[in-house]
Amino acid sequence: MTRFQExxxxxxxxSPAVTTSEPLLNSLRAATLEPALSLPKAMALHEILGLxxxxxxxxxxxxxxxxxxxxxxxxxxxxHVRDAGGKRIRPALLxxxxxxxxxxxxxxxxxxxxxxxxxxxxxxxxxxxxxAATRRGRKSANSRWGNxxxxxxxxxxxxxxxxxxxxxxxxxxxxxLSDVTLRMIEGQVLEIEREADLAVREDQHIDIIRRKxxxxxAACMRIGAILGxxxxxxxxxxxxxxxxxxxxxxxxxxxxxxTASEKALGKPVGLDLREGKLTLPVIYMMETGDxxxxxxxxTVVEDRGFGRVSHAEIVALARRTGALxxxxxxxxRQAEAARKALQVFAPSPERDALMxxxxxxxxxxx
Numbered sequence: 075m076t077r078f079q080e081x082x083x084x085x086x087x088x089s090p091a092v093t094t095s096e097p098l099l100n101s102l103r104a105a106t107l108e109p110a111l112s113l114p115k116a117m118a119l120h121e122i123l124g125l126x127x128x129x130x131x132x133x134x135x136x137x138x139x140x141x142x143x144x145x146x147x148x149x150x151x152x153x154h155v156r157d158a159g160g161k162r163i164r165p166a167l168l169x170x171x172x173x174x175x176x177x178x179x180x181x182x183x184x185x186x187x188x189x190x191x192x193x194x195x196x197x198x199x200x201x202x203x204x205x206a207a208t209r210r211g212r213k214s215a216n217s218r219w220g221n222x223x224x225x226x227x228x229x230x231x232x233x234x235x236x237x238x239x240x241x242x243x244x245x246x247x248x249x250x251l252s253d254v255t256l257r258m259i260e261g262q263v264l265e266i267e268r269e270a271d272l273a274v275r276e277d278q279h280i281d282i283i284r285r286k287x288x289x290x291x292a293a294c295m296r297i298g299a300i301l302g303x304x305x306x307x308x309x310x311x312x313x314x315x316x317x318x319x320x321x322x323x324x325x326x327x328x329x330x331x332x333t334a335s336e337k338a339l340g341k342p343v344g345l346d347l348r349e350g351k352l353t354l355p356v357i358y359m360m361e362t363g364d365x366x367x368x369x370x371x372x373t374v375v376e377d378r379g380f381g382r383v384s385h386a387e388i389v390a391l392a393r394r395t396g397a398l399x400x401x402x403x404x405x406x407r408q409a410e411a412a413r414k415a416l417q418v419f420a421p422s423p424e425r426d427a428l429m430x431x432x433x434x435x436x437x438x439x440x
Contacts, residue, residue: 119434122427126169129178133165133186140187140234151215151227155194158212163323164189164294171298171312174424181242182301188235188251189294195231196258196286198224203262204349208342247297254293261285270350270375272368276357280321288320311418315428318412323435325405328353332389332398334439344385350375354404358397367391409436 123130141152165186172182200206201214202221208214216224232255239248265282268274295316299309331346332355346353352360352375360368370383370391380388392398409432419425 117427117430122170122430122434123166125173125423125427126166129169129183129186130162130166132183133162133169133190136183136187137190140238141191141231143230147219147223148227148230151219151223154215154218155198158209162190164193164290167291167316167319168294168298170424170428171295172301174298174312174419174422174428175302175304177298177302179301181244182298184238184242185247185297185301188238189290189297191231191235191238192251192255192258193290195228195235196262198228198231200262202228203266204345244300247300250293250296250300254289257285257289261287265351268352271352272360272372272375274352274357276354279352279354279357283321283324284317287324288317291320291323292316308418311415314415315412318408318415319432319435322405322408322412322432325354325401325408326436326438328355329398329401329405330438332392344374344380344388347371347374347388348378348380350378354401355392355397358400359392359395362397363391363395367395405436409433 138152138156141148141156143149143152168186168189169182172178197209198215201209202216202224205216206214207217214224215227219227235255236248236252239251242248261282261284264278264285268278268282292313293316295312296309299312304312328346331343331353334343342348347356356371359371363371370388373383374380374388377383389398412432413429416425416429
């Protein structure tokens with residue numbers, strides 16, 4: 075069984091096609107987008123993954139084999155990270171983009187592992203910064219091995235990723251990966267700087283999630299295009315797709331922090347607000363809510379918890395003010411922008427898979 079998971083989300087090859095969110099998707103498309111896109115027939119997830127399943131298995135082997143060291147602690151953390159599964163959306167995007175141009179090579183396998191190393195390093199550092207105790211329903215690396223060791227193993231992975239990319243003899247891809255890694259770190263710095271800032275704006279938050287999440291999605295698509303010797307316009311189209319898909323992905327994560335169960339999410343709910351991170355639902359609450367709403371949000375941020383104001387109360391306020399609906403509409407707009415970017419490509423199984431993928435991103439419940 076091939077995994078396709080992120081933040082604890084596991085979608086197996088046997089998962090059915092998404093249908094539960096279709097009425098909402100259709101109504102919002104009709105209400106907010108002109109003209110409506112002509113979409114291909116929806117593909118079930120096993121059909122999407124079937125296009126790159128063997129390649130993903132090869133990426134997994136490289137990810138395992140290269141995550142090696144003579145130091146036992148690094149091997150132990152490597153096993154812990156691998157056993158957690160998931161986080162393969164980025165290499166899957168790179169592979170699908172490559173296959174869009176009928177490209178197949180060992181390079182795309184190695185680079186698929188490279189982007190997964192970069193992402194994994196970021197997660198390890200994020201857990202240290204957030205003092206996270208769990209990830210995907212199990213103890214986080216920092217809670218088992220401590221902050222110092224976890225930070226250094228994150229550094230190990232960053233260095234490993236660049237060393238592997240260097241072996242591919244493509245300066246453009248190496249520069250791209252270096253630049254996106256720097257932007258991801260900048261995004262983390264910006265997030266820390268704006269922590270507990272009740273005046274943070276929508277555009278500022280989108281700048282953060284673009285740097286932290288969406289730019290790597292875009293880079294994966296661009297690498298696939300570069301490997302496939304794509305024209306400049308098609309490379310840019312795929313970059314636009316990845317950027318919009320990454321924004322939709324993170325916006326959905328922001329929503330799940332409000333709406334998912336703790337068991338399904340694999341970590342405490344309401345964690346973003348408790349850590350002082352103002353995501354889109356909270357930003358919209360602060361914009362449209364009355365003084366009582368703003369006061370309750372400020373109380374949670376000040377307390378770093380839901381002692382005086384419960385999580386359920388915050389969720390109810392987010393619904394009443396329309397903040398959740400507005401944030402979901404924004405995610406759907408980004409998903410539709412991703413599809414629109416693919417209009418320059420002729421129909422093919424790979425293009426149709428990429429067209430369908432945003433629906434799975436939006437339909438996640440964990």
